[in-house]
Amino acid sequence: MHSRKVPGWEFFNDNVDVCDVVRPGGLAALEPDDRAVAEWFVRSLGGRRAVVDIGCGSGFPGLYVAPHVGQLVGVDAAPNMILEVQKNQAELGVGNARFEVGKAESLHCRDGAFDGALLCGVLESMDWDCVARAIVEVRRALAPRGKVAILDQDWSEVMRARPPREATVRLCDGQLLLQLVERESSPGLERDTRHLVDRASPLGTWLSSELGERRGAHLTADGFSIDGDAVLDAWHDEVAQFDLEALTDLVESAGFEEVVVERLPVWGDGVLALTATRPAKPDA
Numbered sequence: 001m002h003s004r005k006v007p008g009w010e011f012f013n014d015n016v017d018v019c020d021v022v023r024p025g026g027l028a029a030l031e032p033d034d035r036a037v038a039e040w041f042v043r044s045l046g047g048r049r050a051v052v053d054i055g056c057g058s059g060f061p062g063l064y065v066a067p068h069v070g071q072l073v074g075v076d077a078a079p080n081m082i083l084e085v086q087k088n089q090a091e092l093g094v095g096n097a098r099f100e101v102g103k104a105e106s107l108h109c110r111d112g113a114f115d116g117a118l119l120c121g122v123l124e125s126m127d128w129d130c131v132a133r134a135i136v137e138v139r140r141a142l143a144p145r146g147k148v149a150i151l152d153q154d155w156s157e158v159m160r161a162r163p164p165r166e167a168t169v170r171l172c173d174g175q176l177l178l179q180l181v182e183r184e185s186s187p188g189l190e191r192d193t194r195h196l197v198d199r200a201s202p203l204g205t206w207l208s209s210e211l212g213e214r215r216g217a218h219l220t221a222d223g224f225s226i227d228g229d230a231v232l233d234a235w236h237d238e239v240a241q242f243d244l245e246a247l248t249d250l251v252e253s254a255g256f257e258e259v260v261v262e263r264l265p266v267w268g269d270g271v272l273a274l275t276a277t278r279p280a281k282p283d284a
């Protein structure tokens with residue numbers, strides 16, 4: 001039910017510029033929505049002794065949180081992202097952070113090494129099994145009373161609110177890549193999402209037959225009924241993105257308490273902001 005066929009860290013390793021958010025000039029230099037996100041993380045984790053930024057990308061929001069905590073360790077599975085964040089760190093002059101290649105589902109740290117963890121837009125890059133393992137791993141890495149702050153899309157809400165206007169379908173190494181583009185989330189903001197589609201599924205079969213022998217096709221709502229209800233239903237079934245309920249259940253069942261979820265009015269609809277605390281007893 002929760003298989004999520006999304007491109008993972010390998011995609012980001014080859015496309016570091018999709019995480020191009022970091023700006024010299026501190027929080028004030030960020031776009032308003034990005035700034036609101038960074039401030040939410042600062043509010044959630046400010047004052048902590050040691051924070052791990054999992055899926056740190058090019059340094060957003062970790063490089064903005066670092067000045068408000070004792071020390072920040074950023075981890076990303078994509079080596080090219082680590083090179084990028086180190087460049088940005090030097091540019092911003094953030095001294096109390098270090099960044100290393102690593103995976104969310106197997107962090108290289110001792111149990112309880114951190115009292116804060118942040119995950120921004122990273123769970124959406126993992127399949128559901130990996131998300132579940134990452135949450136358990138975060139709990140292991142946190143000391144008792146350690147706090148995790150997660151911000152991610154509620155994709156089902158996004159899709160309900162704004163069906164995609166435009167799609168590009170491509171064959172990449174025999175895999176069918178569906179890129180959906182939304183244009184109405186905020187004025188001037190264009191957002192796209194990419195999904196690997198199982199070619200044997202009904203949606204995959206249908207897209208493959210439309211694609212035919214071409215290597216790529218640009219489909220618009222007018223020329224191709226990509227926004228039709230049937231297509232969207234098929235797409236929902238196919239991608240089965242996680243939602244608020246599923247994420248909350250997962251965090252609770254991993255043994256966290258004080259789970260608080262809010263929606264931030266940024267990046268269009270459907271941004272979930274979740275905090276949770278590891279119980280005080282080490283073995284709880």
Ligand SMILES: C[S@@+](CC[C@H](N)C(=O)[O-])C[C@H]1O[C@@H](n2cnc3c(N)ncnc32)[C@H](O)[C@@H]1O
Pocket residue numbers: 008009010012013019021054055056057058059060061075076077078081102103104105119120121122125126130
């Ligand atoms: C959408 S980017 C978000 C980056 C940054 N946190 C931001 O908000 O701009 C997702 C990041 O997660 C990383 N990532 C994906 N799967 C990962 C995994 N299993 N372990 C560690 N990092 C992962 C990707 O390499 C990518 O840098």
